[in-house]
Every structure is written in C-alpha cells, then in structure tokens.
Amino acid sequence: KNEVEQSPQNLTAQEGEFITINCSYSVGISALHWLQQHPGGGIVSLFMLSSGKKKHGRLIATINIQEKHSSLHITASHPRDSAVYICAVSGGSQGNLIFGKGTKLSVKP
Amino acid sequence: DAMVIQNPRYQVTQFGKPVTLSCSQTLNHNVMYWYQQKSSQAPKLLFHYYDKDFNNEADTPDNFQSRRPNTSFCFLDIRSPGLGDAAMYLCATSRDISRWQFFGPGTRLTVL
Numbered sequence: 587k588n589e590v591e592q593s594p595q596n597l598t599a600q601e602g603e604f605i606t607i608n609c610s611y612s613v614g615i616s617a618l619h620w621l622q623q624h625p626g627g628g629i630v631s632l633f634m635l636s637s638g639k640k641k642h643g644r645l646i647a648t649i650n651i652q653e654k655h656s657s658l659h660i661t662a663s664h665p666r667d668s669a670v671y672i673c674a675v676s677g678g679s680q681g682n683l684i685f686g687k688g689t690k691l692s693v694k695p
Numbered sequence: 696d697a698m699v700i701q702n703p704r705y706q707v708t709q710f711g712k713p714v715t716l717s718c719s720q721t722l723n724h725n726v727m728y729w730y731q732q733k734s735s736q737a738p739k740l741l742f743h744y745y746d747k748d749f750n751n752e753a754d755t756p757d758n759f760q761s762r763r764p765n766t767s768f769c770f771l772d773i774r775s776p777g778l779g780d781a782a783m784y785l786c787a788t789s790r791d792i793s794r795w796q797f798f799g800p801g802t803r804l805t806v807l
Contacts, residue, residue: 619796627732627783627801634795672737682752683796685737 589613592673592686599693605660607689609673612654619683620647620658621672629672632658663693698722699799701786707805708776716771716802718786726792727769729761730785732801738785744769745792773804781806 591610599605609618620633633640633647635656640647644663649656660667673686700719708714718727726745730738742751744763758780760772773780786799 621798627785627803629738629785629787629798629801631795631797682740682743683738685739687737 588687589684590673590675590686592671592689594689595687596690597692599663599691601664601693601695603663603693605663605667605691605693607658607671607673607691609656609658609686610654611656611673611675611684613675613677613684615675615677617676618649618656619674619676620656621674623670623672623688625669632671660691665693665695668692699786699788699797701784701799701802703802704800705803705805707807708773709807710778711775714773714776714804716773716784716786716804718769718771718799719767720788720797721767722788722790722797723766724788724790724797725766726789726794727763728787728789728796729769729771730787732783732785734782741771776804776806778806780804 589612593608617634617636622630622632635647635649644661646659670688670690672688674683676683698721702717728743729741731741732738740752741755741759742761758774762770783801783803785801787796789796
C-alpha cells in the first residue's frame with residue numbers, strides 16, 4: 587500500500603464545475619503539499635498545510651490531521667486548470683517529500 | 696523572474712555518454728533537491744544537499760552523482776546513461792528542511 591493515496595486518478599469536468607481531489611496518507615507528517623504539474627513537466631507548489639484550511643483565489647485546500655486526509659477543491663473550474671495535481675507529504679528528518687501518484691484533471695469548455 | 700532555473704530544458708545523449716544537468720537558484724535557499732520523474736509516475740527523490748552536506752537516497756544508483764560548488768548551483772551528473780534513465784529531472788529548492796519547495800521547469804533527458 588502506498589503511503590500517499592490520491593483519488594480519483596483521472597477526473598474530467600465541465601467548465602464551471604466544482605472539483606474535489608482527495609488525498610489520504612498513512613505516515614506521520616509535518617506538512618502536506620499540493621502541487622500542480624502541467625504538460626511539459628514544470629511543477630508549481632500550490633499549498634503547504636499542517637492544519638486547517640488555506641485558500642488562494644479559486645483553490646481551497648483542507649487537511650484533517652486526525653483522519654490523515656486532505657482535499658483540494660477548485661471552484662468555478664476552467665480549462666486552464668487542466669493539469670496533474672499531486673499530493674505530497676513531508677515529515678522525515680531529511681524533509682523528503684513522499685508523493686502520491688497524482689490526479690489528472692481535464693476541464694472541458 | 697525565474698527563481699529556479701534548469702539548463703538545458705531538453706537534453707539528448709547517447710547510451711553510455713556522460714551527461715550533466717544544471718540547476719541554479721536566486722533564492723539563496725539552503726536545500727537543493729534532485730528528483731527523477733519517469734512517464735506517468737510520481738517524482739522520485741535522488742538526493743539533496745543541505746548547504747554543503749550531501750544526502751543520498753539509499754536506492755539511488757551509483758551512476759548518479761551530484762555537485763554543489765556554491766549556494767546557487769547544483770549539478771546532476773549521470774556517468775553512463777542507460778535507456779532506463781530517460782526521464783524528466785526536476786530540481787527543487789527550499790529555505791530549510793520540510794519547508795515549501797520551489798521547483799524548476801525540469802530537464803527532459805532522452806537517451807538514444
């Protein structure tokens with residue numbers, strides 16, 4: 587079993603829909619990261635969470651430490667949101683990120 | 696302004712021919728990471744530097760080496776690339792361990 591599990595693996599939505607991507611982890615962590623990777627490879631860090639909720643524009647990330655679960659929400663989705671969204675956790679003494687396999691999001695106009 | 700820069704963006708090399716990938720940062724961060732990402736897989740940490748201290752992952756092949764001559768630059772050397780080393784190589788930096796990581800755009804390596 588992977589230490590970081592994401593669901594769904596693939597997600598297709600219509601423009602304007604509310605989107606939720608889930609992440610569960612089984613290890614102790616100091617922080618959870620949500621990353622965005624567009625075709626072509628570059629990764630952008632979206633959020634780093636250790637508790638509660640953060641909001642950046644149309645993006646919202648929540649974490650429940652007791653349940654070892656985090657969600658990434660996108661409101662009013664747009665085709666430019668199409669990307670792979672990766673959940674990663676950090677917590678070891680080396681600060682390594684343990685990555686989930688990613689959720690491929692496609693938003694249709 | 697770009698904060699983590701990787702050169703080149705695309706690199707083609709021949710089987711067994713040494714190759715060096717470059718990463719530079721303008722953030723003055725202490726930590727620099729190298730990740731390998733194969734197609735449709737999650738990034739895999741190869742090693743990282745905390746300042747001048749090199750930290751290798753246990754399963755990183757000996758074929759992969761790294762150098763950090765100063766705070767700004769970090770290099771990934773692949774001594775004898777095999778076909779299985781074709782991948783996207785991502786560099787990232789962070790101010791300290793377990794802090795926000797800033798990723799570069801990646802170098803896509805092709806091995807012929």
